[in-house]
Amino acid sequence: MARRLRPVGIGFVGTAPVRLVFDREVSAAPDQVFHALAADVPGWPLWFSAVTSARATDGGAGREIRLRGGTRFEETVLVAREPEVYAYRVDVTNAPGARALAEEWRLTPQGTGTRVRWTFAADGPAPFRFLLKLARPGLGRAFRDAVRCLDRRLATR
Template sequence: MARQLRSVELGFADTAPLRLSFVADVGARAETVYAALAEDVTAWPCWFTAVTEVRPTGGGTGRDVRLKGGGFFDETIVAAHPAERYAYRIDRTNAPGVRAMMEDWELRPSPEGGTRVRWTMAVDGTPVLHAALRLGKPGIRASFRDAMRKLEDRLRV
């Protein structure tokens, strides 16, 4: 059953009760990585295997995201700073236990060249959800790293 979540602003990415952050280097320019994140949203399923469909909504101010297993997020974009940051809050979802959620993608130069990508999931939810996410952190990390490898391969083409 879909539920409306509490509306949060960009600062929630830094203050949420639970924050899971992951970092990976991508051998592509920040402008190119940003375009894949924020402009070519329908291609997300090609590189982020947990995602099955992404559709822009509201003339590009939001997204409808469908996940493997039947989950979904209706999102509002809260930051779109080319080559630097892309963040969105989840407004509605069928994920149990979530009260508020935001995902924040920060892009910085990588020491090896290319782009260092930091993905943060900021969540407020029930204690059971927090525990499940903490226990699932290794799997989420692996999914993120796999997505970044696939994105890098896609951007080389």
């Protein structure tokens, strides 16, 4: 059953009760990575294996995302500042326990490539927060694998 989450702004990324932050360097330039994140939303399943379907909504102001296992998200883009930051919040989901969710992708030039920092910010009841902290290694692995696949994909373009 889909539920509406508490609407949060970009400040939530820095203040959420649970913040999982992951970093990785890639050889692709920040503008290439930003384009893959923000402009090529339908391309997400090609590099992020957890994503089975992604599409922009409201002329790019929103997104609909489906994950393996049937989890669905309706999202609002909070920041799309090329080539530095792409962030969104989840408005509606069928994932249990969440009260608020937001994600931020921060891109920083690193030599000839990019440092990609992904922050997963969440709030929910204590058991939900505890489970998210336990899920940290798996989310970190999913992030590393996704960014590695994205970098390979961008290198072939």
